[in-house]
Amino acid sequence: MSAKATATEYHPVTPTSSAPPSPLADGGLRVVALGGIGEVGRNMTVFEHADRLLIVDCGVLFPEDDAPGVDLILPDFAAIENRLDDIDALVLTHGHEDHIGAVPFLLRLRPDLPVVGSKFTLALLAAKCREHRLDPVLVEVAEGQRSKHGAFELEFFAVNHSIPDALAVAIRTPAGVVLHTGDIKLDQLPLDNRLTDLAGFSRLGDEGVDLFLVDSTNAEVPGFVTPEREIGPVLDRVIGKATQRVIVACFASHVHRVQQVLDVAEAHGRKVCFVGRSMVRNMGIANDLGMLRVPDGLLVDLDEALAMPEHMVAFVSTGSQGEPLSALSRMARGEHKQIHIRAGDTVVLASSLIPGNETAVFGVVNGLVRLGANVVHQGHAKVHVSGHASAGELLYLYNAVRPSNVMPVHGEWRHLRANAELARLTGVPADRVVIAEDGVVVDLVDGIAAIAGRFEVGHVYVDGLSVGDVGESTLSDRLVLGEGGFIAITVAVEASTGRAVSSPTISGRGFSDDPKALDDVVPLVEMELARTEAEGITETHRIAQAVRRVVGRWVAETYRRRPMIVPNVLPVGS
Template sequence: MAKEKLLVIPLGGLGEIGKNMTVFQYGEDIIVLDAGLSFPDDDMFGIDLVIPDMSYLIENKDKVKAVVITHGHEDHIGSLAYLLNEVNVPVYATKLVCGLIEGKLKENHITHYELNEVHHGDEFQIGAFKVGFIHTNHSIPDASAIFFKTPVGTVVHTGDFKIDQTPVDGLVMDIHKFAELGHRGVLLLMSDSTNAERPGYTESETIVGGAFRKAFTEAKGRIILATFASNISRIQQAINTAVQFKRKVAVFGRSMVNNVQIAIELGYLDVPQGVMIEPDEMNRYPADQILILTTGSQGEPMAGLSRMAANNHRSVSIILGDTVIISASPIPGNETSVGRTIDNLMKLGANVVAGKEKKIHVSGHASQEELKIMLNLVRPKFFIPVHGEYRMLKKHGEIAEMMGVKKDHILIGDNGQVFEFTNRSGKKAGHVNAGRVFVDGLGVGDVGNIVIRDRQQLAMEGMVIVVMTLAKGTCHPLAGPDIVSRGFVYVRDSEALMNEAHDKVAAVLERCEAGNIREWAVIKSQVRDTLSRYLFEKTRRRPMILPIIMEV
């Protein structure tokens, strides 16, 4: 009989798409599943990356025994370097994932780590947990679901998955293993909710191959194909089509170059001899014998293209007759900028192939009917929908209920939620710290909400700085007040406004002097109030006002 309770604590990925990280804790043992990052929202000005708040793991450092990784996407491995910096424990992942992780850690100058390659079908003990990896399909090869056999029962976490009956590498999902686990009894299923709102089935990745062949048939000049650097199967299909149409392939974009190299080395990408060429060899071939594979430095497919569209790509200029294939769907929120990029490519003379109807991109996540199959295979006692915004989690919960999971066994939570399980019960039990940590340049966590709020105000309204040098112990200005603004108004056109603002501040100083006010805080706040009121009245804007006093 188990003495302890199993705690399941998502630190990322609930109520959001991205920065996936889940803690599994039994007694003195913690295993972390995935260590992802997310990219900043529009209003997180200047932020490069967002990673989960890992303070719970740092506080419980001694208990953490391992990190297990489901697959090699940034939203599952992107914060691993930050985690290992704080809590350096062994990492377990499949072959391709290990290759991608090694690249990441090297980039982050992490040299001491223990990375263990696992195979689908392996089972091994880590503390109180028996851990196993199950092969699934996703938009990157070598993806896994992971299960834990614990003293209170078996937990299955799907990772990101779809059920592809005809995957490009021929390796279908190991449905049998899910069936076997389900047959023996599963306490808890945690399943990918990204496409929970989408009816039906997600199309097979191989459908894209057909769309590529159609586009290649119609193309008269060069073909430039943009996709996610991590989508090795997509890249394989592009290369296959290039071989079929006798085109040479040149690869652009740091992530794409790295991933292609890793995938070839590890045997996940099959490229016949003589197909790949170096970028500078392109001019040796006629336009209709060239395929350019491109992505951004972070693997974002539009980044390279948008530089080509703006005519400032280092080595590729769009020429009349180019065909551009965008094999990706815009990241939500980016639709406008993707549209602008397409417009600019077309203005430069390119023919652009993009859009859902053309089947030039398919999703890597299971739709409703596949989610039902997973629930039906695993038949869990408890269900936690993961990887999704709230409405997706909720929808996935409704699907689970339809599939026979008891309503009060469906647990929907947010990041930091502690889910507590015995072999017969499951419930929510409080919260631990969880949230967003901003990465900006070299800084991790040094930009917080106050700095972001300042950036938002600066962005919207600009800044007015008032400097004055006062005679020691008085409000008598020896120099200034000088008023300088940035992001507020054209100074040239606003001389009268600025002159009057100056007079207002001078008047405040006179009043302070007359009233014998000496505290800088009081003087500053009066300057700020007076100027703020005046500028709002004249312009209906509220710039950040920053009074600076010096004393001589």
């Protein structure tokens, strides 16, 4: 149990079995992430004490290549769906989609669940809920405040992130004090002067933090994140020398980034036009709440902007991740109806490049460059800084909080491990650093955190209007179809004899552009049908199986491909 091991034997506690959780000891606190550990997104952590539950965050994950066609991935609520009435509150640390995006789906199950968060977070949530025709119970809190929800006493701390009004939350129960950072960084010169409350964390550390849940996103990155305000002068140089159209793309919730664009635009005599539904909506909210300073007359709408000389307006747009339907992508393809990029225009991608989006983003960059635009992005110029603490900042956090137990959250395995190592370097014993995964149960009992089993946690997919009906089997079919298409063989057989009453119809989609590609299949299938008939096989599923087998073998030998083979055997007559 003690740290007698040599350096290379320092390993954090990791899950080793998939046994169901053992009962929670009396007086203990249970922690289970239903999302956000082992992945970047759909953050959701459930705390249990004295048979009551508290949830921190409820976000979505945006799908990658392994979930084609899916719009969103939700946390799996299965572990709590029989205990909905035990939930005392849902706490939201900030308003990003990966922290609030799944709230409407949880509220459908429990409409009266109190949702606790800061002013800006709740305003974004309220807008989202209106789209879902939901009317949530909102409990507004602010940094420095405390609140009590059933079994849980909460205290909120200001934290700095890439969205205003983010909070960390301390959770007090008789089992001990837990501190959850949410998403966090430690900009020491934040644009709104709202510092991450390291002093508050230190006071909590004096009191004793039994379990510290820490944002792992940038734990692999050495050093410190550059202050947000250093972007301003870079934008000033780029926009200052532009003589034509200027378009700045960034995240629609990054109020401080947009503020800097507004300030620079104003300084250079340009009006500003917001482009993109979420940009218009969020900046409206930020303006209403006094979080965005918009000089009178600075904003113009798209029609006004298009009527002005190009050098007198700056567009602030969504689409920084290469989303194919976004305005920016349409401009890059030359398909935007109103904004036509021409040689000498300036486009700034004042945004991160989220892993997995590289191809899409560089596709947009290439399209814009091809049209002659001068494209400025973080690869060349300091037009973006991360919202997540780098390793240097995380060390400050650990040294302020001095936790007894640590649980890295928000990240893939590589991030979690790097964060665990930082905890260890600041003196947390390796066996008090617990790396969990989604569904892994961590119990804090008598001041010691340990893994106590695992809930089955799946991915819940949203595709179009429905939730959950697209599952692993559908996705695996999509992957096969997307790689190789299908070959369908339709044949009508006499129900009583299994005799083919028509020639088989063969059609392929996603298989070949050659209209003759499948010409050899018909005689092959006819031979097989003659064989099944001769053997007296009348069951359509057995005929279909035989057809699938001969066609699958033929296509593998002839083309070395693996399309889906879809036999339709149709019984007709009596």
